[in-house]
Amino acid sequence: MRVHYPRTPHLPWSPGAAADDVRAGDLSALAGTEVVVTEKLDGENTTLYRDGLHARSLDSAHHPSRAWVKSLQGRIGGRIPDGWRICGENLFARHSIPYTDLESWFYGFSVWTDRDHCLDWDDTVRFLRRLGVPTPRVLWRGRFDERTVRALRTDPDRQEGYVVRSVRGFRRAEFGERVAKWVRPHHVRTDTHWMHAAVVENGLSPAAALWSVRSGALPEPTALATALGIPELDCPPDELAEVSARLDELGSGGDARLAGVLATALRAERRQSLAPRLAGPLGLPLARRTADLVGLHSGLQQPYPDGERRAGLVRLSCAADLGVLHAVAATAAAGEAEREQVAWSALHAEDAGLLDEAPRTPLGRLRSGLREALADLDRDAADRCWAQAREAYALGRISTVEEAVAVAWPRRDGRFPRLLHLCGPSGSGKSTFAAGLTGVGARISLDDLRTARGSRADQRDNAAVLREGLARLDAALAGATADRAGPQADRAGTGADHTGAGADHTGADAARAGSSAVGTVLWDATSLNHRQRSHVHAVAQRRDALVTQVVLVVGEDELVRRNAVRTHPVPAEVLAAQFQRFSPPYPGQAHRTWYVGPGGTVEDTAGTLDAEEY
Numbered sequence: 001m002r003v004h005y006p007r008t009p010h011l012p013w014s015p016g017a018a019a020d021d022v023r024a025g026d027l028s029a030l031a032g033t034e035v036v037v038t039e040k041l042d043g044e045n046t047t048l049y050r051d052g053l054h055a056r057s058l059d060s061a062h063h064p065s066r067a068w069v070k071s072l073q074g075r076i077g078g079r080i081p082d083g084w085r086i087c088g089e090n091l092f093a094r095h096s097i098p099y100t101d102l103e104s105w106f107y108g109f110s111v112w113t114d115r116d117h118c119l120d121w122d123d124t125v126r127f128l129r130r131l132g133v134p135t136p137r138v139l140w141r142g143r144f145d146e147r148t149v150r151a152l153r154t155d156p157d158r159q160e161g162y163v164v165r166s167v168r169g170f171r172r173a174e175f176g177e178r179v180a181k182w183v184r185p186h187h188v189r190t191d192t193h194w195m196h197a198a199v200v201e202n203g204l205s206p207a208a209a210l211w212s213v214r215s216g217a218l219p220e221p222t223a224l225a226t227a228l229g230i231p232e233l234d235c236p237p238d239e240l241a242e243v244s245a246r247l248d249e250l251g252s253g254g255d256a257r258l259a260g261v262l263a264t265a266l267r268a269e270r271r272q273s274l275a276p277r278l279a280g281p282l283g284l285p286l287a288r289r290t291a292d293l294v295g296l297h298s299g300l301q302q303p304y305p306d307g308e309r310r311a312g313l314v315r316l317s318c319a320a321d322l323g324v325l326h327a328v329a330a331t332a333a334a335g336e337a338e339r340e341q342v343a344w345s346a347l348h349a350e351d352a353g354l355l356d357e358a359p360r361t362p363l364g365r366l367r368s369g370l371r372e373a374l375a376d377l378d379r380d381a382a383d384r385c386w387a388q389a390r391e392a393y394a395l396g397r398i399s400t401v402e403e404a405v406a407v408a409w410p411r412r413d414g415r416f417p418r419l420l421h422l423c424g425p426s427g428s429g430k431s432t433f434a435a436g437l438t439g440v441g442a443r444i445s446l447d448d449l450r451t452a453r454g455s456r457a458d459q460r461d462n463a464a465v466l467r468e469g470l471a472r473l474d475a476a477l478a479g480a481t482a483d484r485a486g487p488q489a490d491r492a493g494t495g496a497d498h499t500g501a502g503a504d505h506t507g508a509d510a511a512r513a514g515s516s517a518v519g520t521v522l523w524d525a526t527s528l529n530h531r532q533r534s535h536v537h538a539v540a541q542r543r544d545a546l547v548t549q550v551v552l553v554v555g556e557d558e559l560v561r562r563n564a565v566r567t568h569p570v571p572a573e574v575l576a577a578q579f580q581r582f583s584p585p586y587p588g589q590a591h592r593t594w595y596v597g598p599g600g601t602v603e604d605t606a607g608t609l610d611a612e613e614y
Helices: 064-079 121-131 146-150 172-178 208-214 221-228 237-250 254-265 271-282 284-301 306-316 322-332 336-351 364-373 379-394 401-411 430-435 446-453 462-484 487-491 508-513 530-542 556-564 572-581
Strands: 034-040 044-049 052-055 085-090 106-112 138-143 161-166 179-183 418-423 440-445 520-524 546-552 592-596 602-606
Touching (some): 044 064, 208 254, 221 271, 254 284, 284 322, 306 336, 322 336, 418 530, 430 440, 430 546, 462 530
Parallel strands (some): 418 546
Antiparallel strands (some): 044 052, 044 085
16 A cells, blocks of 8 residues: 655744645644654655655656666565555755765655554664665754754755654654654745756765665675775675675675675775774774674684584674674685585574574574563663573573573672773773773772882783782672672662663763772773683683673774873884784673773673664
């Protein structure tokens, strides 16, 4: 069934409203609600379905400007559920505003279910991103306040206006109360209607190549290299075509498809360099996932004990989309023996039901069920329970949400110490990040221990310094356990804000709130590789501590720049050697992981119960 998009009412202060336009005379339905204000784009209202599309008019005829969006619908239509529709703006042809830097010629702004319900804004963004469709730029978000919205300023030469909508989803019958627009005065500034004039394409930005891959188009190496800010992609086009076909067969779209393509193209790069290098054009979460695919894919090409495969694959799913990982590994395989190993791994994953879900995380249903069951717990307790359930599932000890709740029950009270384990080369910002945390009960710094022995730079007694540090860590965690057994622990599980990451935030919010937990211990050292980290984790495991790995993601050039102005710079050759040896931890190698960007804030997380991994 085709559905006409409703007419959007003008806000009372919209100067672009014509005599026959609909006006919002009453904004009381928005009062006190959270709204999002997005840029209003100057294009043609278009609705996409699983099996077709139309412009605002249900019987819209062919027009040259609609050819591209038809090809987009052909790529993504199969992943739109039956009866659902995507409403957005077709920007291929220039109307009154000439765009020069669009990320795509189609932007989606609402998604409607088969029950004629508009998804809430956050679900809309997630759904569209997985299809490979961008959303308009957000100008403001918050509790609706007319004065604040009125005060928003737009550039009338470059922006048509803005749209206000409730963040919460709504029924179609509520559209006129939940959505309104502001349009610039004298919006149409051309003598001839765009449909009756020659089609002039709007301009695309380099980032359009990334969205093109997300939406299912064949990768263009030169355009991708430009979008990533690198000279070239040293990857044969036929390999990009092969991995694209494998990903399409899996039904992978959006960021998952882009990560698989880029990991294939960049698989010869050093993983520790790749995440900071890609963070600018991709954002840290996607950059980190791409780098992890680069680091992990070769493991599937090697022999592995069949009796341990299921557990290994489940653990691997904490760090990567298993389907995408197998697609990259198969494409990158050097020979027939390696391809056979990848195929054998994929068969095991399929037989174990580990590739049934999209996105392909076998823990998806377990996560959502456990999240609901543990909704009353603080974040630390919930994340610890989630880590316990993940491992039990990997070992085949549980398979249902009820069993997960049971196996995690001993951790519900939160009576365990917390360890924040910093990880990164000298100058990556570990101490600066640590200084912004509050409520840390003990901080163990190997540099401080060396200083107490006579010289911060003296590396001759490293073994003794490490032993002293580990002994102090053991004592601190033991003391933290005792603290947890006191009155403070009685509040665990009630939602009180006394956790290592705060009780009401994850991700970027964790950086702002830091750690306010009584019983939180901080380990401040480079911890460059798994062997170095294993000593710390062994102590934490003995004391039953929740381990949060804090990974500082900073590129080598930035490390060199920072080192030059440090109070205690390290020799250039030492810093270079550190970065060369640096092997960041993968998700799942600690209970949870925070990734801190160059700005010093947490920009990505893994292992948290209330965050989607992909």
